[in-house]
Amino acid sequence: MAKLDCALVFAIIWTVHSGLVHYRSPFQLRSQFPGHSVRIGFMIPHSKPFLGAEEQEAAARVLASGRLAEGEETAAFERECAAFCGRRYGIAVSSGTAALHLALGALGVGAGDSVAMPSYACAALLTAVRLQGADAILCDVDDALGLEPSAVPGQCAAAIAAHMFGARARMPRHDAVVEDIAQRFDGSAGRATRIAVTSFYATKLITTGEGGMVFADDPDLEAYVRDRHSYDNRDDFIARYPYKMTDFQAAVGRVQLRRLPAFLDRRRRIAAAYNEAFADLPLRLPDLSDHACFRYVVATPRRDALEAHLAARGIEAKRPVYRPAHHYLGGAYPNAERAHDELLSLPIYPALIDAEIGHVIESVRRFF
Known part of the structure; x- marks a missing residue:
């Protein structure tokens, strides 16, 4: 696995101002895709397409x-x-x-x-x-x-x-x-x-x-x-x-289809970095052995508190399914209900830059 530069991941300085996270310097960092630069902003969105x-x-x-x-x-x-x-x-x-x-x-x-x-x-x-x-x-x-x-x-x-x-x-x-x-x-x-x-x-x-x-x-x-x-x-x-x-x-x-192999590779590298960084935390992590890494979803009974903690640090994490179908139609489905109660989806997409990945990792670890 290609590891992220630990100095980059953990040495980025963040400050909290008015409930939103800012970098001290508004410098440009680049994603893994040529021609696509991202200015560090107030929020790391949960999802973001790459369009060049x-x-x-x-x-x-x-x-x-x-x-x-x-x-x-x-x-x-x-x-x-x-x-x-x-x-x-x-x-x-x-x-x-x-x-x-x-x-x-x-x-x-x-x-x-x-x-x-x-x-x-x-x-x-x-x-x-x-x-x-x-x-x-x-x-x-x-x-x-x-x-x-x-x-x-x-x-x-x-x-x-x-x-x-x-x-x-x-x-x-x-x-x-x-x-x-x-x-x-x-x-x-x-x-x-x-x-x-x-x-x-x-x-x-x-x-x-x-x-x-x-x-x-x-x-x-x-x-x-x-x-x-x-x-x-x-x-x-x-x-x-x-x-x-x-x-x-x-x-x-x-054009997107031609980019897809690189997209998938980037997603899998990010997911592997997350799994390595979170291995010692009380989280249930995804099995990446046969995975396209569309979402990076963790499970914790403290899901709501973790989501709020990440939001306060400028990271948008989400319930991966807004409501399961049995909340509309009725019935008891214990595995689906447990998933709804405990799963949280973290940002993972090709345009996510290394500094943002580092901030997600540091923020999740700080919660625990």
Whole structure:
């Protein structure tokens, strides 16, 4: 593991003023990516995309062309993402929620059907199930915070399994599983089931601002998703959706995809530095042996106090899931509830500079 410079990590001088943290000198430090400098400011945000000159140039090129809607850039982005994930087809859409919605429809889920999903997950999963007119059957999560496969009822029409925070999830034994790789878009996931989805939201591993994609090998699944993702120029009428991606989003996404290996490497180095620095603290740390490091999530019964302590030192840490689904629908899911009570997500992203990493480490250690 490439270690951070300890002198840099622990020798940075911070002062607290009006509840916000400042460096004594407003000098420039650089991230690991050329051309991207960051001025030390008042707050280390929880999430931050890396967007450089190449992304700006790609978007400007499309804007100058006058072809803003779905076109050649989108088609190229679809091919490149499908190849990256090892799938035959990729269909770009307007969001991860749209991708989930269309994937459920492609698997034949309809009104009155039931879909198994983890209670501890982004609200997009429940939203997509309801958009398709189906009912959610909530399941508890396993130690990796993924859907517990043994909890999936056999009578469900489908299931959604998400790779939470970048850790690999186990897939249930069911013919109709949507594999959600939005938090593990690293080239190793997305081939375990007939259909997979991802998100390119602003905080994801790569971003197009908003956006998503559906992946499949079956031409019938591809045809369904491509048919339903746009209502333009149709000879018949059925419910279709305004789910297309724009070409300037796709152009940005293509640049981001080329950067992804470096992004993943940087994330893994930061996570390894955190794990090393926190090894002697009373925290439950993530197992990084098979992890995309989308989030760096620790567990402590003192979560709220740690979050407040970090905020006072200018660090934004968050509950990684705002509310588990059973808080909306009811039911008892002890693993999901424990995760909601104890998990805290620390800043981890490619644009996080070494000085900021050092401040996070020093601040967490000071709490304990």
